Amino acid sequence: MNYGFLIRNDRCIGCHACTTACKSENDVPLGVNRTWVKNVEKGRFPDVKRHFQVTRCNHCANPPCVRICPVTAMYQRADGIVEFDPQVCIGCKACLQACPYDAIYIDPDTGTAAKCHFCAHRVEMNLEPACVVVCPEHAIISGDLDDPISEISRMLAEFQTTVRKPEQGTAPKLFYVDGEETSLHPAAADRAPRTFAWTDVLSLHGDARPHDAGAQRRSAAGNGHPPAAALDRTARSGVSLRKGQPQGLPSAGPIHIGAERMAGDLVRTVYNAQHKIPWHWPVPAYLVTKGAGSGVFALLAVAALFGLAPVSETVFVAGGLLALVLIGVTTALLVLDLERPERFLSILLRPQWRSWLTKGAVLLVAFSTLLAAWWALEAAGLAGLVGAGVVAGVRPWMLGVGLPLAVGVAIYTAFLFGQAEGRDLWQSTLLPVHLFVQMGMAGAAALLCVAPVVALGPELARVTVIAFALFLVIDLLVTLGGEFAMPHASADAARAAAEITRGRYRMHFWVGSIGLGHALPLALLLSGTSLAGALAGALTLIGLYFYEYAFVMAPQEIPNS
Numbered sequence: 001m002n003y004g005f006l007i008r009n010d011r012c013i014g015c016h017a018c019t020t021a022c023k024s025e026n027d028v029p030l031g032v033n034r035t036w037v038k039n040v041e042k043g044r045f046p047d048v049k050r051h052f053q054v055t056r057c058n059h060c061a062n063p064p065c066v067r068i069c070p071v072t073a074m075y076q077r078a079d080g081i082v083e084f085d086p087q088v089c090i091g092c093k094a095c096l097q098a099c100p101y102d103a104i105y106i107d108p109d110t111g112t113a114a115k116c117h118f119c120a121h122r123v124e125m126n127l128e129p130a131c132v133v134v135c136p137e138h139a140i141i142s143g144d145l146d147d148p149i150s151e152i153s154r155m156l157a158e159f160q161t162t163v164r165k166p167e168q169g170t171a172p173k174l175f176y177v178d179g180e181e182t183s184l185h186p187a188a189a190d191r192a193p194r195t196f197a198w199t200d201v202l203s204l205h206g207d208a209r210p211h212d213a214g215a216q217r218r219s220a221a222g223n224g225h226p227p228a229a230a231l232d233r234t235a236r237s238g239v240s241l242r243k244g245q246p247q248g249l250p251s252a253g254p255i256h257i258g259a260e261r262m263a264g265d266l267v268r269t270v271y272n273a274q275h276k277i278p279w280h281w282p283v284p285a286y287l288v289t290k291g292a293g294s295g296v297f298a299l300l301a302v303a304a305l306f307g308l309a310p311v312s313e314t315v316f317v318a319g320g321l322l323a324l325v326l327i328g329v330t331t332a333l334l335v336l337d338l339e340r341p342e343r344f345l346s347i348l349l350r351p352q353w354r355s356w357l358t359k360g361a362v363l364l365v366a367f368s369t370l371l372a373a374w375w376a377l378e379a380a381g382l383a384g385l386v387g388a389g390v391v392a393g394v395r396p397w398m399l400g401v402g403l404p405l406a407v408g409v410a411i412y413t414a415f416l417f418g419q420a421e422g423r424d425l426w427q428s429t430l431l432p433v434h435l436f437v438q439m440g441m442a443g444a445a446a447l448l449c450v451a452p453v454v455a456l457g458p459e460l461a462r463v464t465v466i467a468f469a470l471f472l473v474i475d476l477l478v479t480l481g482g483e484f485a486m487p488h489a490s491a492d493a494a495r496a497a498a499e500i501t502r503g504r505y506r507m508h509f510w511v512g513s514i515g516l517g518h519a520l521p522l523a524l525l526l527s528g529t530s531l532a533g534a535l536a537g538a539l540t541l542i543g544l545y546f547y548e549y550a551f552v553m554a555p556q557e558i559p560n561s
């Protein structure tokens with residue numbers, strides 16, 4: 001068995017019966033959808049055509065949501081259906097980032113991931129999915145793709161079909177007959193329409209858009225005035241009605257802007273499901289604390305193991321404590337971002353080893369354990385509870401084992417982002433190198449921040465400043481010359497990069513990251529004082545957060561449906 005869907009766009013009338021049937025059958029809460037009908041208008045008045053597209057999970061043969069799930073809450077059945085288990089889901093939202101089709105959502109009632117599951121409970125009783133049964137035009141066909149005499153197999157042989165985003169390599173099993181390119185590809189239409197035909201547009205964070213005229217429209221309708229899209233556009237965009245038309249009444253024809261230019265778009269999304277950005281400030285914050293914590297340990301370990309500078313017991317204890325606190329904050333931020341934080345230990349108790357969330361959690365636990373043991377040993381030695389010879393003998397081994405763990409903790413997120421196949425900008429082969437550089441930069445910055453109260457010693461202080469300046473310059477080159485100067489592999493990645501450098505997040509990037517986080521710290525280093533170095537380190541960590549915030553948020557604004 002190998003179940004799939006075929007959508008007859010040439011038959012679909014846009015009645016939304018499939019959406020309502022799915023909600024009723026699966027108790028889908030308000031505000032989220034497992035199946036929805038995307039409507040796109042193409043053309044200009046009076047030559048306009050509306051295209052309907054039933055949109056849902058593609059039940060991919062190669063599902064990225066299954067690979068990234070750390071606890072096997074998202075899994076693929078033997079019959080090809082991609083199913084989910086809300087009883088074990090921890091609400092990490094990684095599957096939402098992995099899906100290139102925007103088909104997964106977080107259930108507002110349970111805090112767990114959910115999506116179309118092919119009405120598996122019906123399929124097991126030899127019944128068709130609810131959407132198939134209710135469709136009045138038989139525009140939705142489901143069945144066994146491996147059965148050559150099934151209806152879906154015969155239609156696939158008879159009609160030319162298309163799928164969404166075949167370049168992702170997911171092998172989707174949701175086929176469209178007469179698929180309209182402007183519906184299949186989100187970038188073909190306005191990705192931020194001001195309003196939909198029957199509903200207000202929410203911001204990507206879930207609140208009403210500030211320029212939305214929905215309240216004005218409802219108020220006008222309540223006062224007996226006809227709700228008109230023309231009036232909405234007039235209120236929002238300063239569009240003037242045609243000369244001689246009574247004010248306050250809907251236009252009888254097309255609206256013109258200025259002299260002769262007609263209002264409206266050649267391609268416009270009339271209705272679509274509205275999904276929110278899954279990851280917010282805890283994720284960029286965790287990238288900063290993780291890089292700084294692992295970087296502090298790595299810098300002390302390299303200085304001691306390779307004889308770059310003598311490190312006193314006091315510095316080992318103070319630096320170890322700083323690293324331990326930063327890694328502890330990292331873990332707290334990870335748990336905070338979960339929708340079901342009480343299930344966090346499931347990552348360790350029922351791990352799914354293909355997921356880099358699982359591998360990263362194991363790396364964090366291993367590094368935290370070694371870091372705590374090493375710091376306890378150093379603190380005991382400083383307090384005289386353990387002999388200096390014992391500490392000196394064990395220290396190289398613990399630093400040697402901890403160093404690769406620190407590097408692993410710093411860079412594993414690059415591979416996690418690589419599994420998030422719905423966010424093309426994160427699919428960068430340069431990202432592991434960039435995170436390694438950020439580890440060195442953030443670790444040195446954190447040590448400089450405590451230098452005024454912890455005597456590093458002249459040699460270690462000099463090594464720290466040199467490492468800080470070196471990694472700062474390299475990070476600047478990697479950021480400007482690598483991440484954003486090079487051509488991007490896809491249009492979505494290029495659009496996300498443009499949002500960072502020229503769009504919504506340009507101030508975060510240029511002022512916060514480049515100016516505050518790089519240029520100003522380099523200038524402060526010229527003074528040569530510990531206070532200036534501490535300020536430079538603090539500014540770099542703040543600038544790093546601005547960069548990570550833009551890097552995490554911008555790709556999530558690019559639509560996948």
